[in-house]
Amino acid sequence: MPRHPAPRPAVRHRDTLAETPSETTTRLRPIAASAPAPAEPAPRTVAPPRSAMPPPRPAPDDAWTPAPRSGSPDPTLSWSGPMTPGGAFGPRRPAGSPGRPEGYDEQARxxxxxxxxxxxxxxxxxxxxxxxxxxxxxxxxxxxAGDSGETGAPSGFTAAKSLWHSVPVDQLFPPTVQGKGAGPGDADRLWTRIAVAPDSGCEDAFDPLLRKLFAPLGCERLLRATYTDATQSHVTTVGLLFTEADAAGTAALADRVAKERLDRRTDLVPLPYPAKGTAAADFGAGQRASWAISVLTDAPVVVYAVSGWADGRAVETPQPAQDAMESGATSAPAQAGLGHEARGLADRVERGLRKNVGTTTEQPS
Structure with a gap:
């Protein structure tokens, strides 16, 4: 009869497994049933402010503290890390300066x-x-250029002193002068030069009282010319008195003339220049009918003009041009337009003078 293998002994308890010689590997040791399972670490929370933080409690001797796992952040670098003695938080992250902000150029670089x-x-x-x-x-x-850069007035003022011998007479006293709107009722005027006086000093050129008024300025040169209108019924002498004064002197006289209205006093009327063989041959002191005087402040020059009739009629009381030009004036000089003759011709000659002053002060480019 065949022999049957003997049965293996039954295992009485699974915790007491016996190793047989046929096993080629070593079994792991069983885990003790009495060992407590490790608890999960409590979730981290943000620590309250120091003033509200309760004092730390002493940990019991048998408390279990899990060791930090590899790769996990250091608890001491967290806001909930333990505090160091003295109430300060434990070691913090190393301080560092923020990097400079970056932007992008037009090529997105x-x-x-x-x-x-x-x-x-x-x-x-x-x-x-x-x-x-x-x-x-x-x-x-x-x-x-010799200019201080403050204003152009001093340079022009100085240059104007020599105009009397550096500018041709036809530029200072043109042969003909257009006066658009210069007559009564804005009528046009045309004046023709009939005589030019030789340049001279101021002796016997003014009445004594007017010469006394101009004396503080000094007399460098006096230029005069006489014109007649298109009908040759009126004659007008226009003069340019170049003085030796500085800008302050001329400004002072101009201010005095304006304040005291000296340009309207009948005892301060300029003398005319009569020229023999012309329409102004009989134009003397007794024929002065109207006049105008302007003391310039941007040039050492006094511009004046005096008008009258060409037929030599006498005038008892001359009238200043400003008054004779007023609307409603009824004097003989006003009715004849002699105030417009004096004022209009003086203004045109003054404009020409200023134009020449601007030309002489221009520097070559």
Whole structure:
């Protein structure tokens, strides 16, 4: 009869497994049933402010503290980390300065904000150089021209002193002068020069009282010319008195004439220049009908004009041009338009003088 293998002994308890010689691996040791399972660490919370934080409680001796797992953050670097003695938080993250903010250029390339590219720096440098060159050129040009840079008046004032011998007479006293709207009712006027007096001093050129008024200014030169109107019924002498005064002196006289109305006093009327063989041959002191006087402040010059009839009729009381030009004036000089003759011709000669002053002060480019 065949022999049957003996049955294996039954296992009495699973916790007392016996190793047989046929097993080739070693079984792991069983885990003790009495060992407590490790508890999960409590979730971290944000620590309250120091003033509200209760004092730490002493941990019991048998409390279990899990060891930090590898790769996990250091609890001491967290806001909920333990406090060091003295009430301060434990070790913190190392301090560091924030990096400079970045921007993007026109090609979407990152760049640091606050930095300029090369083209911007070059453009700024070029603008700076050009601006400095323009300012320096202006200052140098002003210095070479003898101008202080404050105003153009002193330069023009000085240049006007020599106009009497540097400007042709036809520019100071043109052969014909157009007076658009210069007559009564804005009528046009045309004056023709009939005589030019030789340049001279001021002796016997003014009445004694008027000469006394001009004396503080000094007399450098006196230029005069006599004109007649288109009908040759009126004659007018216009004069340019070049003085030796400075700007302050002429300004002072101009202010006095305006305040005291000296240009309207009948004892301060300029003398005419009669020329033999012309329509003004009989134009003497007794024929003065109206006059105008202007003391310039931007040039050492006094401009004046005196008008009368060409037929030599006498005038008992001359009338200032400003009064004779008023609407409703009924005097003989006013009715004849002699106030317009004197004022209109004086204004045109004054404009020509100012034009020549501007031309002489221009510097070559």
């Amino acid at each position: 990152p760049r640091l904000l606050g930095q300029r590219n090369r083209s911007q720096i070059v453009a700024a440098a070029v603008c700076l150089v050009l601006g400095a060159g323009l300012i320096g050129g202006a200052v140098t040009g002003s210095w070479l």
